[in-house]
Structure formats: structure tokens, C-alpha cells
Amino acid sequence: MERERADLTGAPATMLATLYGRALHSRSADPLLHDPYAEEAVRRIDHDFSKTGVRGNDPLSIALRGSLFDRLAADRIAAHPEVTVLHLGCGLDSRGLRLDLPPSVEWYDVDFPEVIDLRRKLYEQPERHHTIASSVTDPALLDSIPGDRRVLVVAEGLTMYLDPQEGLALLRRITERFPAGELICDVQGELAVRFANVLNSPVRAANAKLRWAIGSGAELVNAVPGLALDEELTFFEVPGLERLPASYRALVRAMGHIPALRRMALILRMHFDG
Numbered sequence: 034m035e036r037e038r039a040d041l042t043g044a045p046a047t048m049l050a051t052l053y054g055r056a057l058h059s060r061s062a063d064p065l066l067h068d069p070y071a072e073e074a075v076r077r078i079d080h081d082f083s084k085t086g087v088r089g090n091d092p093l094s095i096a097l098r099g100s101l102f103d104r105l106a107a108d109r110i111a112a113h114p115e116v117t118v119l120h121l122g123c124g125l126d127s128r129g130l131r132l133d134l135p136p137s138v139e140w141y142d143v144d145f146p147e148v149i150d151l152r153r154k155l156y157e158q159p160e161r162h163h164t165i166a167s168s169v170t171d172p173a174l175l176d177s178i179p180g181d182r183r184v185l186v187v188a189e190g191l192t193m194y195l196d197p198q199e200g201l202a203l204l205r206r207i208t209e210r211f212p213a214g215e216l217i218c219d220v221q222g223e224l225a226v227r228f229a230n231v232l233n234s235p236v237r238a239a240n241a242k243l244r245w246a247i248g249s250g251a252e253l254v255n256a257v258p259g260l261a262l263d264e265e266l267t268f269f270e271v272p273g274l275e276r277l278p279a280s281y282r283a284l285v286r287a288m289g290h291i292p293a294l295r296r297m298a299l300i301l302r303m304h305f306d307g
């Protein structure tokens with residue numbers, strides 16, 4: 034089998050951890066998120082995945098988040114099938130391949146060139162699936178994407194790596210370019226960003242830096258004209274949490290009573306109309 038090298042560092046390297054987490058979870062008995070693409074990619078990448086910082090309950094946590102994103106994305110696509118999907122900071126996530134997409138969907142996977150290069154070597158690219166090798170904050174990014182249809186932006190594990198001003202500018206460009214749309218993203222609060230080196234071993238292992246702390250959906254809605262908040266979920270409300278071991282659940286429940294900890298990680302669903 035031909036193996037591909039992954040000489041990544043910083044934010045691009047963090048996607049090796051989420052990929053590995055999904056692969057480990059997918060191989061487990063009765064997985065919540067079945068991801069044969071991740072399993073195969075891990076086999077084909079020449080990399081010591083034990084050094085990604087993934088440990089303990091991480092594979093299940095990664096799968097819980099991924100499966101929620103899958104469900105939210107599938108639900109919004111079912112509501113508006115004539116849609117352009119921007120899968121920003123896609124890493125090696127196979128979401129566009131594992132969801133059963135209607136043929137009316139145009140799907141764009143966007144990430145840094147070194148990640149997209151690897152992605153193109155590992156994954157098939159069916160019709161209406163596109164990859165763009167670019168920083169998501171490049172002001173020219175949207176020029177290559179037709180702006181005449183609704184958009185669904187899916188950004189899992191991305192916002193915290195962006196410069197706050199550049200991240201807001203990206204959101205404003207999106208709401209200006211498309212006639213209407215929805216956004217699904219996760220964000221991390223001040224504590225999670227400030228103490229990432231202690232709290233987040235994949236971030237430490239990748240030598241990445243978290244830069245954008247967002248403590249509520251209101252922060253984004255107030256800064257981006259036209260954006261409205263539909264749903265704000267804390268990690269403590271993610272479906273499937275009961276699969277975590279009882280001791281971990283007890284810790285999670287205890288953290289859920291402390292407001293600053295409760296809001297350390299949020300999943301947001303927002304929309305805008307033209």
C-alpha cells in the first residue's frame with residue numbers, strides 16, 4: 034500500500050488528532066459515528082498517530098461532536114436542498130462523502146494547501162464536490178464560489194484558530210456574498226482558549242495556538258449585521274453524552290454547574306436572510 038506523508042505543524046496538524054479520534058471510535062463496537070474514510074486514511078498516512086495527543090475519552094468526544102454536526106448539517110440540507118455548502122477548516126473530515134447528499138448540493142471543502150494536498154491524495158472527489166486550498170480568511174476565497182444560491186457554512190473545530198478580526202471579516206463577507214444562509218460552528222470560551230496548553234493535549238501536541246475566544250452566539254450576532262442565532266448548545270447538551278463512562282459524566286455534570294466552565298465549548302447554529 035502506498036503511504037502518504039503528513040509533515041504538518043500548527044493548526045493544520047490538529048486535524049490529524051480529530052481524524053485519528055474518528056478512526057479509533059469508528060473501529061470500536063457499536064460506534065456512534067461510522068467513518069470508514071477516517072479508518073482508511075489513518076492506515077494510509079505515514080505518521081505516528083500516538084503522538085497526536087488523543088487519549089482516554091477523546092475519540093468518543095470527537096465522535097459526539099462530529100455526529101452532532103452531521104445531524105445538524107443533514108437536517109439543514111434536507112430543509113434547503115438547493116444549497117452551496119462551505120465546509121471550512123475541513124481537515125480530513127469525510128462529512129461530504131459520508132452524508133447522503135441530494136444531487137442539488139454543491140459541496141466545497143476548504144483548508145490550508147498542505148491539508149488539501151493530502152486530502153486530494155486520499156479521498157475520491159465525486160461530481161459537485163470541490164476542494165479549495167486556501168486560508169479561509171483570504172479575502173479572495175469567496176470569489177471562486179458562485180454567490181447566487183443559499184449557503185450552508187459548516188465549520189467544526191475551526192473558529193478558535195482564527196484571528197478574531199479576520200474571523201469576523203470572513204463572516205461578514207459570507208453574509209454579503211450569498212442571498213441567504215445558515216452557519217453551524219463550534220466556539221470555545223475565554224478559559225478554553227487561554228488554557229489550551231493545559232486543557233487540550235492535541236493542540237499542545239500540534240504546537241498550535243488558539244486565538245479566538247467566543248463566549249456566546251450573541252458576540253457573533255452583535256458583530257455581524259444580518260446574522261441571527263437559532264440554537265446554542267453547550268457540550269453538556271450534546272446528544273449521546275450518556276455513552277461516556279459514569280465517572281466522566283459525573284465530572285461533566287459538575288462542570289455544567291459552573292457557568293464559566295459550562296460555556297467553555299458551544300455549538301452554534303445561526304442564519305441570515307438577504
Ligand SMILES: C[S@@+](CC[C@H](N)C(=O)[O-])C[C@H]1O[C@@H](n2cnc3c(N)ncnc32)[C@H](O)[C@@H]1O
Pocket residue numbers: 044045046047048051052121122123124125126143144145148167168169170188189190191194195
Ligand atoms: C481541529 S482541526 C478540525 C478539522 C476538521 N474540521 C475535523 O473536525 O476533523 C482544525 C482545522 O482547521 C484548519 N484551519 C485552521 N485555520 C485555518 C485557516 N485560516 N484557513 C483554513 N483552514 C484552517 C486546520 O488546517 C485544520 O484542518
